[in-house]
Amino acid sequence: MTQSQGPAGAAQAAVHGHAPSGFIRKYVFSLDHKVIGIQYYFLALTAVCVGMILSLAMRLHMVWPEASIPFFGVLKPEQYLTLMTMHGTIMVFFVLTTAPQSGFGNYFLPIQIGAPDMAFPTLNMLSFWTTFLSFAVMIAAFFVAGGAPLSGWTNYPTLSAIPMAGPGEGLGEDLWLISIALFCVASMMGALNFITTTLDLRAKGMTLMRMPLTCWSWFITAILGLLAFGVLLAGGILLLMDRNLGTSFFVPGGLMVSGVPVQHSGGSPLLWQHLFWFFGHPEVYIAILPGMGVASQLLSTFSRKPIFGYRAMVYAMMSIGILGFMVWGHHMFMSGMSPYSAFAFSFMTMAIGVPSAIKTFNWLGTMWKGKIRFTPPMLFAIGFVSLFVSGGLSGPFLAQPAIDIPLHDTYFVVAHFHLIMGVAAIFGIFAATYYWFPKMYGRMMNDALGKIHFVITFIGAYCIFMPMHYLGMAGNPRRYSQFTEVKYLAPLIPIHKFITYAAIITVTAQLIFLFNLFWSMKKGKKAEQNPWEATTLEWTTATPPPHDNFGGVTPVVYHGPYEYSVPGAAKDYIMQTDPAPVPAH
Amino acid sequence: MGLALLLIIWLITFLSSYFFVAHAWWPHAISASAPYIDHQWHLTFIAMGVVFIAAQVALGLVVFRYRDRGDSARASYSHGNNKLELTWTVLTAILFLGLNAIGSPIWAAERFQPADQGAMKVEVTGLQFAWYFRYPGADGKFGNTRPELEDASLGGLSALGVDPADPASKDDVVSGVLVLPVNREVDLTLRAQDVIHSFFVPAMRFKQDAVPGLMIHMHFRPEQTGDYEIACAELCGLGHYKMHGIMRVVSEPDFEKWLAEREADKQ
Amino acid sequence: MATLTPTLTVKQPKSRHGGGGDIPHYPGGGGGGGRGDEFPDYGERLRRCRLGLAVGIAPIVMLFVAFSSAYLVRQGLASWDLRTNSYINDWAPLRLPTLLLVINTCFLLLSSITMEFARRQASRLAVIAPVTAMPGIADDETSGFPWLGVTVALGIGFLAGQVLAWRQMEMSGFFMSSNPSSSFFYLLTGAHALHLLGGVIALTYAGITVWMKRPPEARHIVVDVTAWYWHFMALLWLYIFALLEIAR
Ligand code: HEA
Numbered sequence A: 001m002t003q004s005q006g007p008a009g010a011a012q013a014a015v016h017g018h019a020p021s022g023f024i025r026k027y028v029f030s031l032d033h034k035v036i037g038i039q040y041y042f043l044a045l046t047a048v049c050v051g052m053i054l055s056l057a058m059r060l061h062m063v064w065p066e067a068s069i070p071f072f073g074v075l076k077p078e079q080y081l082t083l084m085t086m087h088g089t090i091m092v093f094f095v096l097t098t099a100p101q102s103g104f105g106n107y108f109l110p111i112q113i114g115a116p117d118m119a120f121p122t123l124n125m126l127s128f129w130t131t132f133l134s135f136a137v138m139i140a141a142f143f144v145a146g147g148a149p150l151s152g153w154t155n156y157p158t159l160s161a162i163p164m165a166g167p168g169e170g171l172g173e174d175l176w177l178i179s180i181a182l183f184c185v186a187s188m189m190g191a192l193n194f195i196t197t198t199l200d201l202r203a204k205g206m207t208l209m210r211m212p213l214t215c216w217s218w219f220i221t222a223i224l225g226l227l228a229f230g231v232l233l234a235g236g237i238l239l240l241m242d243r244n245l246g247t248s249f250f251v252p253g254g255l256m257v258s259g260v261p262v263q264h265s266g267g268s269p270l271l272w273q274h275l276f277w278f279f280g281h282p283e284v285y286i287a288i289l290p291g292m293g294v295a296s297q298l299l300s301t302f303s304r305k306p307i308f309g310y311r312a313m314v315y316a317m318m319s320i321g322i323l324g325f326m327v328w329g330h331h332m333f334m335s336g337m338s339p340y341s342a343f344a345f346s347f348m349t350m351a352i353g354v355p356s357a358i359k360t361f362n363w364l365g366t367m368w369k370g371k372i373r374f375t376p377p378m379l380f381a382i383g384f385v386s387l388f389v390s391g392g393l394s395g396p397f398l399a400q401p402a403i404d405i406p407l408h409d410t411y412f413v414v415a416h417f418h419l420i421m422g423v424a425a426i427f428g429i430f431a432a433t434y435y436w437f438p439k440m441y442g443r444m445m446n447d448a449l450g451k452i453h454f455v456i457t458f459i460g461a462y463c464i465f466m467p468m469h470y471l472g473m474a475g476n477p478r479r480y481s482q483f484t485e486v487k488y489l490a491p492l493i494p495i496h497k498f499i500t501y502a503a504i505i506t507v508t509a510q511l512i513f514l515f516n517l518f519w520s521m522k523k524g525k526k527a528e529q530n531p532w533e534a535t536t537l538e539w540t541t542a543t544p545p546p547h548d549n550f551g552g553v554t555p556v557v558y559h560g561p562y563e564y565s566v567p568g569a570a571k572d573y574i575m576q577t578d579p580a581p582v583p584a585h
Numbered sequence B: 001m002g003l004a005l006l007l008i009i010w011l012i013t014f015l016s017s018y019f020f021v022a023h024a025w026w027p028h029a030i031s032a033s034a035p036y037i038d039h040q041w042h043l044t045f046i047a048m049g050v051v052f053i054a055a056q057v058a059l060g061l062v063v064f065r066y067r068d069r070g071d072s073a074r075a076s077y078s079h080g081n082n083k084l085e086l087t088w089t090v091l092t093a094i095l096f097l098g099l100n101a102i103g104s105p106i107w108a109a110e111r112f113q114p115a116d117q118g119a120m121k122v123e124v125t126g127l128q129f130a131w132y133f134r135y136p137g138a139d140g141k142f143g144n145t146r147p148e149l150e151d152a153s154l155g156g157l158s159a160l161g162v163d164p165a166d167p168a169s170k171d172d173v174v175s176g177v178l179v180l181p182v183n184r185e186v187d188l189t190l191r192a193q194d195v196i197h198s199f200f201v202p203a204m205r206f207k208q209d210a211v212p213g214l215m216i217h218m219h220f221r222p223e224q225t226g227d228y229e230i231a232c233a234e235l236c237g238l239g240h241y242k243m244h245g246i247m248r249v250v251s252e253p254d255f256e257k258w259l260a261e262r263e264a265d266k267q
Numbered sequence C: 001m002a003t004l005t006p007t008l009t010v011k012q013p014k015s016r017h018g019g020g021g022d023i024p025h026y027p028g029g030g031g032g033g034g035r036g037d038e039f040p041d042y043g044e045r046l047r048r049c050r051l052g053l054a055v056g057i058a059p060i061v062m063l064f065v066a067f068s069s070a071y072l073v074r075q076g077l078a079s080w081d082l083r084t085n086s087y088i089n090d091w092a093p094l095r096l097p098t099l100l101l102v103i104n105t106c107f108l109l110l111s112s113i114t115m116e117f118a119r120r121q122a123s124r125l126a127v128i129a130p131v132t133a134m135p136g137i138a139d140d141e142t143s144g145f146p147w148l149g150v151t152v153a154l155g156i157g158f159l160a161g162q163v164l165a166w167r168q169m170e171m172s173g174f175f176m177s178s179n180p181s182s183s184f185f186y187l188l189t190g191a192h193a194l195h196l197l198g199g200v201i202a203l204t205y206a207g208i209t210v211w212m213k214r215p216p217e218a219r220h221i222v223v224d225v226t227a228w229y230w231h232f233m234a235l236l237w238l239y240i241f242a243l244l245e246i247a248r
């Protein structure tokens, strides 16, 4: 690692310790958190493209069951379910758990707290390659005999525990479980690294309460991941044992599946649901918290105004994190779980609306009396707020067991989680991409393209997912490969058609983003060190940052992250590293 | 751009809200408990609707009103306002938990109380991919079932593997259509023979998973005659989308007649 | 999260990079959980690795908490059996090879003690390292009682004992799939054994570093961290043993 550097490399090495040389060390098995962050980002990008293509195929099949879909041919119902399962799994795990946290978190957490790298670089590398392996295994499930599983991303037994229960419940299901197990391990390693880094590597003066809200969100998300993934791992192991070692954790006695008696007895399918959702609900906050952090950071930066209620924001995220572990039962109101426990779960769930409300109000408060600059990242941050509200407000419906009776497992739920997760959280990723791209690649992304991309995606997303609420109210169940069999669904097909058209347009529009991304890497106009006039540490260092982030100097922090428009200050922003005084508050 | 955003956000808000109310999305409700559920829905809908519109309209306004006008004036310097924080924390808390408190009794009525005496017993069985309904007959007892006797291809009693040797099963009737007398409380027993299914009757505002390893007791009361569709609402395999059935609510006499006929053509 | 508040105080990190010249840098990824290769400062790294371990223990705890709750739920569970048309609870209390398990426990606790000696020894070596590193002063790193070796031996002894225990269970007719109670027995003991194996490997690696010319500081960190991990494994085993004995 140390030896054999070109003159340039040597010079650099002289300043910033040892920069690795050689392609493999530098780009493949790199220990540099920045490289690893980018690796995660592109893994997620690959995943999201797969996920999007799957979603398109699903949409097309739903409205034209007999039509032959490009690359997919005519889908059979079981194939539809396979695509749906993989769509959900890939999007939740390999996109929303990967890009915002492991991707941007890896790249910018150390820089924003003034550290030269993650606490455990090797572990960092390990967790990326484990994630990569996990993704490879997941994709492999498509190609084995019987294909990928069809039991949905929630993978409920006994459907997922009995190979005869359906195509894809053979080897495909095992691969799915193995992939998820690997993913759990990787995520826990990653979380360990994030937490240790945040606690131990902060630069001089960077108190916890001076950290950018992005760092807070990554920190809290890491804690959630650390505690949640262990439980999913446990569930996965138990299910693998039921499938392959003849144990009976989840399968009761005397079942007959497609004429074949099942050799299990005494288990309970609900046990899996509890284990899964104990992980599953914190997981959805793992998906959104980094987005909240990014939104807060950007709204403040581009409104040229300090964040409204910094502490309130931090405490809100903390309470969302804590409450998130007490609400998993709200996915199980109809599952046969004790109706009395539904009370407790419902109460807790409604309570989560409060910190979420605080955040929403504070975002509005941040922009209030601001001086808003409509850059692409800001647009996506604003879009995030709008979508978070729209998606979040369907939560309190589902959170009340009485109302959840007709709505559970209908498209109302699909609408809920797509708006808040499928797009709000994704908007967080977009915002982060447009915001940090200059720092990562030293070039600006194209402004006009960014704005076009925003408008189409924002409107498109609403066109896709808003009508799903109406479908849900009309009683349209989820996970139906077509709506021709159940009579009362036939009249709803036109709405599904509309959704499909909207989806085609929205997905196509993503090509603009992809083009902008790759074109700007090569051709974008050069970015100076601090193009957004932001205050946090990543903007104090070179673009792109040197191997050790700060080129040998250890930054010293003098005040909080969002000192904008300070009266009497020379510029309308004061960097965290700038000793200039700021009014006490 | 600020103006464009304002228009887009407001337009989306308006259209979304409009289509919510423009069309009666909910299926016509015919069960005794439906009105309460629908009422709670409307309550929540109004509360959330107000918040939704308020939040989105405010968002649109703020981004437009406080856009960068290119002048030299600076944004106001403020780190927040604890009084305000407290206010909306309390307000939202009241709103959310209030709704929760109002809604709870409905759930309790739905799920805590057992069916009242003299309710009519029906056993609902889900299996890939059909619903079967069993009536206990005169003795009011369901005969035992034996997995090894199950044969879905034969349908009827044999689909459930009802054991002919068991005296209680002599007068059991199995039907593919859920025929019910109007205005009579029904005591449902939900079970599944292979994987989890979910018994979903939109018109009754009723849904409950049928879970292997559990015998789940539920009750409801249809209050209008007619045919209503039953769907399966829990992913149960490749036939999930076509696992539906009919709930036929008929007058008391018609029901007795139907049941008698079924008893007859068993012999 | 409250438990984290003590760390609120700002640290003055000792200069890590920049001053990188005067402190030797250890090439190679540095396996065994990958320590902060970027930061040669040794005291710094020790503290960080200990913190890392403390954090890393949390998910392991969660894993076993999940297993335990599944254990208790499954034990009290009555599920509808379509063959008997009744709710059945098929949990059959285990007949544990208690004596053998007690012996294994002794092995593990003993190893925990020797582990502690090994840890102290390693830190002592690490402290005097700069001296012994001077030319002319004899480098007697490898001398002194081989606590590390003993610990590894005892650890392997424990694992072997566990394997024996499994054999005995099978002898008495309790296989993985014969009853939920036995399934959980194999699951819990197996999961614990795997985790301990990780510790054994880490220690062996630390041992090897004596022959590789890795400076004692580096080894001390491995040994120290593994030691705490090892003690945790001992506690974890006591818990599992108690669970299996008390809630059968
Ligand atoms: C990013 C992911 C994410 C997030 C953040 C949330 C947030 C919330 N979710 Fe969601 N949820 C999912 C992802 C997410 N969910 C997924 C993936 C599923 C389906 C899983 C599956 O079955 O496949 C699901 C399913 C789901 C269910 C189960 C539905 C069912 O299957 O029957 C429930 C029920 O309670 C629920 C509730 C909530 C609530 C109350 C919130 C709250 O946190 C929302 C809080 C936010 C707001 C309330 C809006 C903003 C606040 C204001 C505008 C302030 C003013 C508001 C008021 C004063 C009211 N969610």
Ligand code: HEA
Pocket: A041, A044, A045, A048, A051, A052, A055, A056, A058, A059, A084, A085, A087, A088, A089, A091, A092, A095, A096, A099, A151, A152, A153, A154, A414, A418, A421, A422, A423, A426, A429, A430, A457, A461, A464, A478, A479, A480, A481, A503, A506, A507, A510, A513
């Ligand atoms: C992040 C989560 C996510 C995302 C983004 C999406 C995106 C989409 N989803 Fe998906 N969906 C799920 C999560 C998600 N979904 C889950 C969990 C389920 C449940 C599965 C189950 O039931 O088991 C589901 C199920 C689901 C269904 C229901 C299937 C059924 O119940 O029968 C449908 C139906 O229309 C659907 C459609 C779509 C469409 C059209 C899109 C999109 O195509 C919309 C357009 C896409 C975007 C606007 C995002 C573009 C992002 C980028 C271009 C890159 C961002 C950059 C990086 C990641 C680096 N999805």
Ligand code: CUA
Pocket: B126, B129, B196, B197, B198, B232, B233, B234, B235, B236, B237, B239, B240, B241, B243
């Ligand atoms: Cu039966 Cu879905």
Ligand SMILES: [Cu+2]
Pocket: A280, A281, A284, A327, A328, A330, A331
């Ligand atoms: Cu949830």
